[in-house]
Amino acid sequence: MDSFSIKFGPVGLETGCPAGSTILDCARRAGAEIVSVCGGKGTCGHCVVQVKAGRVSPVDDIEKKFINPRLLAAGYRLACRAKVLSDGEFYIPPQSLSTMQRLQVEGNEISVKPEPSINVYPVTISPPTLADVRADFERIQLALSAQGIKARVPEPSVARHLSAAMRNNGTLRLAMRGQEIIGALPGGRNPLGLAVDVGTTKIAVYLMDLITGKTLDVRGAANPQAEFGADIIARMAAAIHSSADALKIQRLISDTLNEAAAEMCARHGASREDIVEAVVVGNTAMHHLFLRLPVEQLALSPYVPSVSSAMDVRASDTGLDFAAGANLHLLPNIAGYVGADHVAMLLSIDILHQEGAVLAIDIGTNTEMCLSHEHRLMSLSCASGPAFEGAHISHGTRVIDGAIESLRISNGKVQYRTIGGKPPAGICGSGIIDTLAALVTNGVVDASGRMLEHSLVRDSNGVREFLIARGTGDSPDITFTQKDVRELQLAKGAIRTGIEVLLDENNLKEQDIDRVIIAGAFGTYIDVESAIDIGMFPAIPKDRFQQVGNAAGMGAKMALISGSKRSESRTIAEQVKYIELASHPDFNKIFTRSVRLGQAPVRRHYLI
């Protein structure tokens, strides 16, 4: 049977599939998790994808029922109905990605030429005899030197592995990093690598082919360190308090990565011993907790890292169970609150080669941003808090089915969309920004943040609140309160302060910004116009904004497969000038201005 090569964007997965498979079958095989409420029966209409390349079966009646003619014309299809008839490429729109995968979506797959730091050499080893009693390693060294390759004396754990491998097989495929033997690859496969983005909340893990540079598979997982606290402060406190907990906090990550790696390797007929290198990025706290570096000095002002430089450590030292001598590379940190994930993000957007004034921003509990202006880089972090993750917001929620993800007020009526089309269960980040924007642009909330009297506003125990959806049965009404507005003002004010300080330090005005790159899971789903409406982002034309998804994960992948990119990440970290926002002389003045809602009307004409 014919097998077609099928690619999925923006998740960056691919697979081979027999002719006649549905796109949904292909997606499952590739590990791309498409929302399919009915399980592929053609009754829910959720598994919409867009055909980017290749031939598929003709549109059928079920598809006509669920997809409007304009979208059908643009190549949108139901993944469970359309069958692949050739090699093809399909785009999975955000609403069709399952919840977990929405958190990991890649914005721009950047093409990077693989320059693996690993070489593979097949060597045939003659068995020892009483007349030739040279040691195992010396026999390997000899076989390698016959190919002109020098090998350093391995560490004991690698020697252990090599002696065992030699006795199973006379011919070894040795994976080497320079003169260092990493291990003997178990099968005939290419050496694999693992790129990892350890976020405070979630972890994204990518299995890469180091020779082709291709992403073979991806897994997302919740960060299990949450059992020690949702925020990094609680986790650092636990690690400071008990070195046993510090070890446990580390092993929670390595266990998660080992499991994800084993699962993905099994799907691709490989084993964890095929993984010869890993690159991990994360914020400085995640970085330090994963290496069990001390965090006392990181948890207290002035919040300094123990180590900022890029590090290469033995993967096994952190509990990772890959090839015997697998290397773990950690991208450099910049400061206590600007970590390796920021560097990875800057790497992925090619910051060193950006012309003009480019602002790159990754919104989270801490929001890191960098302004590149005439090739000078300046970064800072601002404490934007967890409001965008739904915390401290009356009906805030994380990204779950039923979360209100977008909202507007049209003709005095509230309109919203929930994830998966489920009954409303709360408001997630993008919905929260939309809600505040709708309140601001409809005059329900004034520039100072005060909620005014309005037909959509009611009083609840003396506090004003905006009614979004009435509860049904046991579930309460979903509202947005005066207090929620205040929380949001602090969050967006922190971010806007960061932007203003960067502009100020560079003698730029907001109109001078040529591009705003919004990275990170949260940034991918926010409505840029809403963010401008509330005054979080500067009022510049919308086409100057670009939402690039998990850019940190992309940067980790780039640093994994390419030595040049890895060295570029060091250059980025060296070139970034770090600004300590809290010690900026005009911080209070700028912050007071930045918490105000909306934009000066004069700026609105910039918007498209």
Next chain:
Amino acid sequence: MDSFSIKFGPVGLETGCPAGSTILDCARRAGAEIVSVCGGKGTCGHCVVQVKAGRVSPVDDIEKKFINPRLLAAGYRLACRAKVLSDGEFYIPPQSLSTMQRLQVEGNEISVKPEPSINVYPVTISPPTLADVRADFERIQLALSAQGIKARVPEPSVARHLSAAMRNNGTLRLAMRGQEIIGALPGGRNPLGLAVDVGTTKIAVYLMDLITGKTLDVRGAANPQAEFGADIIARMAAAIHSSADALKIQRLISDTLNEAAAEMCARHGASREDIVEAVVVGNTAMHHLFLRLPVEQLALSPYVPSVSSAMDVRASDTGLDFAAGANLHLLPNIAGYVGADHVAMLLSIDILHQEGAVLAIDIGTNTEMCLSHEHRLMSLSCASGPAFEGAHISHGTRVIDGAIESLRISNGKVQYRTIGGKPPAGICGSGIIDTLAALVTNGVVDASGRMLEHSLVRDSNGVREFLIARGTGDSPDITFTQKDVRELQLAKGAIRTGIEVLLDENNLKEQDIDRVIIAGAFGTYIDVESAIDIGMFPAIPKDRFQQVGNAAGMGAKMALISGSKRSESRTIAEQVKYIELASHPDFNKIFTRSVRLGQAPVRRHYLI
């Protein structure tokens, strides 16, 4: 009060001592364990030492009572009576060393110029502020680079230590090995090193000052791996059978070394964190078990090591708890049964610069020997068995109080000396050889090993035995049986076979041997003449023999304090041609000849 500098040979220990201290006080302070049965009361006469340099108090009546005038004239004194009146140097004869220390005695302290691989740099680190939030390590790097010193990014365990040390102290004394930071030394002391000789039965541990090259202290300990079996085969079997046991077998050694190091450091006002480097030597099995290298292939023919090359590993990887980044150097092995201890022995006797034909030999369960002839080195190992350790000998014993350590037959009567002058408890190695030599030279045993009828021989259940001492009370008679003669023939035959093969391979006759160097604890105490009498050693003039004590430990010390010596050890291992005795074509013929007792009478005139 004046403090004198007092040295003790051959144990290589020194100390400062107040004027008027007895030599025994000084010895205790230096860690030299002199036999003192009465506890320094002057009533036992055991603590005899020889004054080599310096002034001491006049000879008193008690000393005149215990020491004969000829020895008094030669500077022999009772350590408990003679008081030091100046800097001095004292020689402790074997019979005055306590049992444990007799096992570790140094033959020749060779003067080696210290060339430590470690440098110490004091650096002052400015504390971080909100205006200067650089990472801990980057601050150290900066302070070092102000002194023109580059530092590599440390591994996490070292970074952990440095961050803590910085917060205790603004000025750090950084111990560095090249660009690698080992740790911050806790006090104002010189960096220390540990040289270790791990024998199958016992472990010798030396604490060294890496800057002065001096031996600060020494400890001996039984090898605790004995719980897994007295011989290496049993221990390797345990390690093969269970990786948990393999780890335990490793940790038994590292725990012993940690304890010895802690004790010795405490005596010298230092801590284990002052130990920045260790050198360990041992036979190949001890080497592999300590690194948890695989031993399956070492335990079975053709007995190949996993790794022969010199290795540098993190001390902490083996369970050693020294400075955070302490390095552990392991000298190279040569073959499965010719290990790093053999290389260390050859290093200590300066084998590369020996002229003529020099035979170096370390007698044990396996006896390793090397013939250097015209700067070509050839080594082999022979399975001499445990007879010299008293095993399989009817009344054999290890070196314990009461062991018969020398014996002769004079005018038809048996004369013997026991360790500590105690009632006879058995026969230890040197006594076993003396006994057989006495039987051979007095015609009680013939060249074929048959015990003849003789006034000193009796029949016990049809087996002849030689009566050495009658038992008293419950203790049995101490005898030497026909079977004991046969055991000894196998042991001495194995050794002589090794010597003959080396001579044969070099086209030499025994008379051509210019020097025989006898290394190892056992070799130190044997009577060379007796060993010649039984035909174990070739019949060459006695002044060509030299007994050098624990040469392997000495080699470990040299490799620890001197980089040149360390690299010389690699050269030795590379230059040694290894001979596999079992596969030698003439093995059987030579062995049959070698088990015969005695020497051809014509050769006797060589003896002095």
